[in-house]
Amino acid sequence: MSNPSSAETFIRFQLEQLAARNEHHKFEQICTRIARRRISSNILLSIGPASAGGDQGRDTETYYTRLPEELPGAAGFVGRATSRPVAVACTVQRTGLPAKIRGDLASICRPNSSSVENVAFFSVHEISAAKKHELQQHARAEHQVNLEIFVGEDIATFLAEPDLVWVAQKDLDLPAAMVPEQHDETAPRWYNDILSGLRHRNAPLLSFGDLSQVRQGLRHATFDAAAKPDLPEWLEYTGQFLPTQDASEDEVTFRARYEISVARLRGMDSLDGVEGHIRAAMDFALDSESPAVIEDAGVLLMYWGGGWVRDLATCSPNELRDYNLRMRKHIDQLLSDTDETTYPIRTQDSLPRARSCVSTRVGQNLAPRQLASPPPARSPNLYPRTRPCRTYRPTQGCLTDPKQWNT
Structure with missing residues (x-):
């Protein structure tokens, strides 16, 4: 182990070597990792390096999420995300940095481009404090944006800190002997070992064994508050198992x-971008004879239905009901086709258990109701579609006759 100042000196030197080799794209990736941890978690790398003109001045920028407003005080990804648009630019250029920053600001804030409120600029080389203040005033006066400038010394400090030092090890060849000692380590050792191994792995993740390791860390980060900031990274690793086109x-x-x-x-309280995965998983399960696959698909369907009730899903109740009924029909067909004397466990335990996971409530209570008056707008605080009301509240569109609850 080493002290932070030694690590920062080494990182600073390696950053200058990146600039000398004009490795702009690697510097972009490093800055993206830093921005996700220090600026906002909902940041994605833009397409095309700036030197090729492919990103129009924005090396990295945020994508829209409403979660910080809906879940104030939340931890993990939500706690570090912003609903305000942020753009990040970076450069390995040594000379003419003030002109470079002004030019990037003009490109980022050009007419008809997506709006931006904050711009962060990363530079390998130093910019004086007086020049920083001058550029920040220029950004406010000319473009009505807030500008933050991070130079090589700031970047080296970030990369020597516990949650980012792995980036320096992976991209800047920081030796393990120079990693600063961590006194407040709270994550289990097995978790840190798996995460460290994945960060330094060059081979693709392909096998069931690889998925088992990734799943272990992903689930820990999903439910553990201290590890939740790592959740976007675990999702990236899990995404490597998805099929190509x-x-x-x-x-x-x-x-x-x-x-x-x-x-x-469960970890981000969102279904944005994953309903396509749920549909693909359900379609696969409908062609599968594996009770374990069918059981997991039933659990996934219940999660999807719960997300619909909370206005997190974009699917229709008819789609949920259709998947539920098709899944139950598929299980019943498998039970009918299986010889009980040859496969007693399959017919008496595995398939019946899988069928029990395909909730009858999803199929029945989400069916369209014929009410005398139309139901009110959906609200995340009302559950008339999945839970029968014990008292009559006309504003919720509940049915007074218990016989009608499951129609």
């Missing part, structure tokens, strides 16, 4: 889709 679905991809969907819902 021409590849067929198999059980590994099904498991990966299941884990991604549950982690997004």
